[in-house]
Amino acid sequence: PREEVAYVTCTYRSTCIDQPDFLATVDLNPRSPCYGQVIHRLPMPNLKDELHSSGWSSGCSCFDNGTTRRNKLVLPSLISSRIYVVDVGSQCRAPKLCKMIEPVDVFWKCNKGYLAVTHSLPNGDVLIANMGDPAGNGKGGFVVLDGETSELKGNWENECEAPPTGYSFCLQPRLNVLVSSAGMVPKRAGWGFNPDDLKKGVFGRRLNVWNLSCRSLTQCFDLGEDSLPLSVKFLHNPEAAEGYVACALSGVIYRFYKCE
CATH class of the missing domain: 2.130.10.10 (YVTN repeat-like/Quinoprotein amine dehydrogenase)
Structure with missing residues (x-):
């Protein structure tokens, strides 16, 4: 409706x-x-x-x-x-x-x-x-x-598997997978963007792939220094094994997918 x-x-x-x-x-x-x-x-x-x-x-x-x-x-x-x-x-x-x-x-x-x-x-x-x-x-x-x-x-994940930064995530239960993005260090984010923070590890760079049922980190993708991947989405299809992540600083949109 x-x-x-x-x-x-x-x-x-x-x-x-x-x-x-x-x-x-x-x-x-x-x-x-x-x-x-x-x-x-x-x-x-x-x-x-x-x-x-x-x-x-x-x-x-x-x-x-x-x-x-x-x-x-x-x-x-x-x-x-x-x-x-x-x-x-x-x-x-x-x-x-x-x-x-x-x-x-x-x-x-x-x-x-x-x-x-x-x-x-x-x-x-x-x-x-x-x-x-x-x-x-x-x-x-x-x-x-x-x-x-x-x-x-x-907490959902094991303490030893917590990523260095975090922000958003999406999940596909039928594929037993969760994908999460990286944010930036919060105590720096509160002051707004500062070019002096570049190349200092303030901005996240990883895309993380998790086993949904085991709550374990299975794979990480490095999208480049200061890329800042934020919004991450699977396609609007519960069977889709692909999606996109948008990087706020680099301006790049990456497609991720499951290899057969």
């Missing part, structure tokens, strides 16, 4: 407005008098979170289960490392905050911070990619939320 609303994370980062970030609800019904307009704003209870890439508590990877519903939206915060869970099932046009995981819990339980991109796993749990450790040093990897309770379960 056609989507009736869209949810958009909105941030006041790098503005003079000292207000909380908010989740905007946009009317997508072409027959509605409010079509294309923001019909609701859900402000977060804290300042300076910088809401980033939201994701469903259950998504496309779980759709083999006929009981799965998209009724919760998970909002990770890039700067504060806080996690919000929003109930969009009770009132889709006026969602409500139903859970908040504080940064200290992420720091102590996972030794992670600077949370970026969210996707659901085949078992219904939620995976969130991170960019660094609590001190802002580069450290990739993922934290896991329970898909039912939204409780923080811990």
